[in-house]
Amino acid sequence: MKKWRCTVCNYVHTGDTPPDKCPVCGVGPEKFVLIEEEAEKPPIKEKKWRCTVCNYIHVGENPPDICPICKVGPEKFVLVEENPDDLPEEKREAIQQLLFNISYGLYVISSKKDDKLNAMVSNTFIQVTNTPLKASVCLGKGTLTSEYVLESGVFGVSILSKENHDLVKHFGYQTGRDVDKFKDMSYVTGEKTGCPGLLNSICYVECEVEQTIDLGTHYMFIAKVLEGDGFKKEEPMTYAYYRATRY
Template sequence: MKKWRCNVCGYIHEGEQPPAECPVCGVGPEDFILLTEDKQPKQASKRWKCTVCDYVHEGDTPPDQCPLCGVGPELFVLLLDDAVALTREAVSEAGLDTANSALDKISYGLYIVTSFKDNNINGQCCNTVFQLTSNPLRISICLNKNNLTHEYVMASGVFAVSMLAANQIETVRQFGYKSGRTADKFAGVAYVPAKNGCPILKNCLAYIEATVIPEKTVDIGTHTLFIADVTAGRMVANDDALTYSLYRSSKG
């Protein structure tokens, strides 16, 4: 019996053909790859990662449009996953393509960043949330300009960060595989409003609220780096935090 792996969420299907639709994330058979007997995917010529939603496409060129978030090929980066011995030749060939593979080894957390605009709320997955200073207590987040949450943070000047526990991988799929422009990401999700008006997930590990410092907001091309003062926060549960590395390993 053949085994097929969904290239988006990691679901494994057994059968002579891939399924018509992935039961986990909903993509079609074109996003399944055939696994060999040792459960390692047959390698296509190249792998391309969407810098907005992390969808991975296999082929000689990036797709015309990301099937998850809709961005074009210019927002895909080439991944080089095969190990390369550290030799003088390898160093001389190092460039931006190989640097992207190296950056995949940086450790991140996974968070849900939320904000609002005109009585509408939205949230997205984010792995670039970090503390800058302790006195004053300041943090930073980095959001893609194409994302709806970016628009809401720019408009309201506030956001909240819900930190996820290691067992909340499904929450990543809820907030990371679709756009708030076409889906209600909070459908079926329990949340409470923060003091600053942003939604906080009720089952989060911890949360913080923050107010953007406009004069310290930095345009970095495809993304915006928001520097913000922390205004409130609290631990909710004493569990292990979900990391990006743990999430990636759970997909395959």
């Protein structure tokens, strides 16, 4: 059996031909290359660059001129640390493929700094205990939102529905360092925290940080859930559904 590697997300497909659609990032068969062909080339230890906006990985000596997923420039890419898990690269990749089977939801995490508001998309929000109501979220260190949460100690969470693709693009593919993401956006201001909740999402909760854990690349915030409000009855968006249907 042949092996085909997706040049966008590095997913490996086994079969005589490449798949019609990459199950991870959604691109077509033209983005796949035969791994055997690659193997014939002399092995070059290539660098990996991670897009800090959408997490796309680019392999090459330099970051790309433009991110193929979210269109930001090379200045938004950071060099990926070599072998951070202490695992052989192939093993790490195989385990990552297994971890893609975890189902995640998609959320817009908001926060504030003085009178400024900002928010980003995350798939890592989860409830961790029910009595008391506590939840956690992991936010990348380079994001403006994590900066606001560190400073204010509060965040809001809008739970996205299957109709919210536009919100994922708006809050997940650009940074508040470049644009005011809440300009022309319909939102409520949380009574307990002052963090915004999106009226076009399913519902909204307000959280107050109790513990911050430094994970190296990310901060994990563990928080008390203080308040909440429901806006719509729609089916929640999962990360897998978003990846399969994004346009």
